[in-house]
Structures are given as structure tokens and as C-alpha cells.
Amino acid sequence: MGIFSRTRDIVAANFADLLDKAEDPAKMIRMIILEMEETLVEVRASAARTIADQKEMRRHIAKLDQLQTNWTEKAELALSKDREDLAKAALMERQKAADMADQLKAEVQVLDDGLRASEEDIAKLQGRLREARNKQSTIQTRLESANNRYRLRDAYAGPKTQEAFSRFGELERRADEAEGRAEAMGLGVSKSLEDEIAELRQSDRVDADLAALKARLNKSEG
Structure with a gap:
């Protein structure tokens, strides 16, 4: 199950609070970024479908506008031939085309509103994604710094270092004993000329x- 359920959840999310509550902040921020990237892909895909629908509808509107022009010409031709009945029928067909065009234009307007909302969502998601990546960089820097401090402290105060120094003490003691044995061997021995x-x-x-x-x-x- 994802961390967020919708775009506005991401926009309203408090990253600092999420990271404070996480057992593994580095893993949590990776999950947040991954879900945001997936959501951004989905929102862009939806916007692409909306743009494609708009293009198709506008092509139909252009055809309907041309159809209205054709029916107007036919109505004018019928009137010129004293066929008012045919002119009236042509005008009715023109009105049908006009009604369909108006309906499609209204739908295009709805899609326009949805596209503007998608653009705002994309901008907000991109901003939050940058924020999350900055936090990821900060967390990574802190982790590296902490690991470096740990390695340094382990180098000069860790158990291995303590063990090494204790061995140095043992070696010094052995050297003292060896020197003592050498000096002891000279005790009571007559000096040379x-x-x-x-x-x-x-x-x-x-x-x-x-x-x-x-x-x-x-x-x-x-």
C-alpha cells in the first residue's frame, strides 16, 4: 500500500513529520520519492489523454462548422429555386450540426478546466519532488557524516585500537624483561681492563x- 492516496495528499504531506516517525528515514524518503515520481507519471499521462481528446473534439467541431456552412448554402440554393420546404429542412440540419458543435465546445471547455488543474498539480508535484530530493540529499549527507565520525572514533578509541595498544604494552614489558635479563647477566662479573x-x-x-x-x-x- 502506498504512502499517499492522491495528489493532494502529497502536496499536503509533512515530510519532516513522516521522517521523524519512520524507523528508517533513508528508506522512507526513497519510498516517498518513488511514489511521487509514479504519481507524476500518472498525472502527465492523464493530461496527455486530455490533450488528445481535445484535439479529436476540435476536429469534430471543425467538421460540424463546415457542415453548417454546407447546409446554409443548400438552404440558400433551395430558396433560390422557390423550395422553401427544402430550405427549411436544410436549416434544421444546420441547427442539428450547430447543437452538436456547441455540445462538443462545452466538453472541450470542461477538458480545458481539467487540463489547467492537471498543470497546477504537475507544478505542485514537481515542487514537492524537488523538496523530497533535497531532503534525501540532506539525509544522505548526514548519514555519511555520521558513518565517517563512527569510523574515526572506532579508529582511535574502538576495541581494535584498544587491543592494539594493549599489545604494545605487552611488547614494552617483554623488552623491559629482556633488558633486565641482559643487565642481570652482568651482575657480579669482573670488569675487563x-x-x-x-x-x-x-x-x-x-x-x-x-x-x-x-x-x-x-x-x-x-
């Missing part, structure tokens, strides 16, 4: 730095 000389050099550099620092301080105080 090169190590002791390197320590002496390091001590000399520290002593030199300390002496330079004391000299600067004494100079600044003096």
Missing part, C-alpha cells in the same frame, strides 16, 4: 667539568 680504563676516563671528564664549573662560579662571585 678496557671497562676500568673507560670508567677512569669518564671520571676524569666529570672531574674536569666540575673544576670548570667551580672556576666560573668563583669568578662571578669575585
Whole structure:
């Protein structure tokens, strides 16, 4: 069953209210647009039939107008020949053609009124269809934005990211343990001659730095 039952339902519809009540707004707006497009096709098809009917009726009216002219000429000919009876009969036939033409003209007028109403409906439907498509674009943009935000948040705060960082912590702990084992292996081991000389050099550099620092301080105080 469709969302709308007639053109005026579409024109009077509150899209925002329909979307607020929908479980899936994106699906609802697609359904609304589809039904509006189908209704627009139907209204245009009806207008096309009306225009075709008008054309046919106007052809009949033209034939009837010509028939009236013919009967008028025949009536004039009969009178010129002193046949008033035939002239009267011809005029009666002309009147029948005139009555039929008048009836068809009235029907054409009714169709004209209906066609103008169809044109107004088509204009309103097109306007509402543009509005619905704009809302669809807005909804699509909002959905894409929300999905992008979700992916970004999942990237920096999601369970996979948390799991990855927890693994980093485990790796750091393993590195600490490995370094600790290496350092522990050096405990209690006698230093080599090169190590002791390197320590002496390091001590000399520290002593030199300390002496330079004391000299600067004494100079600044003096």
C-alpha cells in the first residue's frame, strides 16, 4: 500500500513529520520519492489523454462548422429555386450540426478546466519532488557524516585500537624483561681492563667539568 492516496495528499504531506516517525528515514524518503515520481507519471499521462481528446473534439467541431456552412448554402440554393420546404429542412440540419458543435465546445471547455488543474498539480508535484530530493540529499549527507565520525572514533578509541595498544604494552614489558635479563647477566662479573680504563676516563671528564664549573662560579662571585 502506498504512502499517499492522491495528489493532494502529497502536496499536503509533512515530510519532516513522516521522517521523524519512520524507523528508517533513508528508506522512507526513497519510498516517498518513488511514489511521487509514479504519481507524476500518472498525472502527465492523464493530461496527455486530455490533450488528445481535445484535439479529436476540435476536429469534430471543425467538421460540424463546415457542415453548417454546407447546409446554409443548400438552404440558400433551395430558396433560390422557390423550395422553401427544402430550405427549411436544410436549416434544421444546420441547427442539428450547430447543437452538436456547441455540445462538443462545452466538453472541450470542461477538458480545458481539467487540463489547467492537471498543470497546477504537475507544478505542485514537481515542487514537492524537488523538496523530497533535497531532503534525501540532506539525509544522505548526514548519514555519511555520521558513518565517517563512527569510523574515526572506532579508529582511535574502538576495541581494535584498544587491543592494539594493549599489545604494545605487552611488547614494552617483554623488552623491559629482556633488558633486565641482559643487565642481570652482568651482575657480579669482573670488569675487563678496557671497562676500568673507560670508567677512569669518564671520571676524569666529570672531574674536569666540575673544576670548570667551580672556576666560573668563583669568578662571578669575585
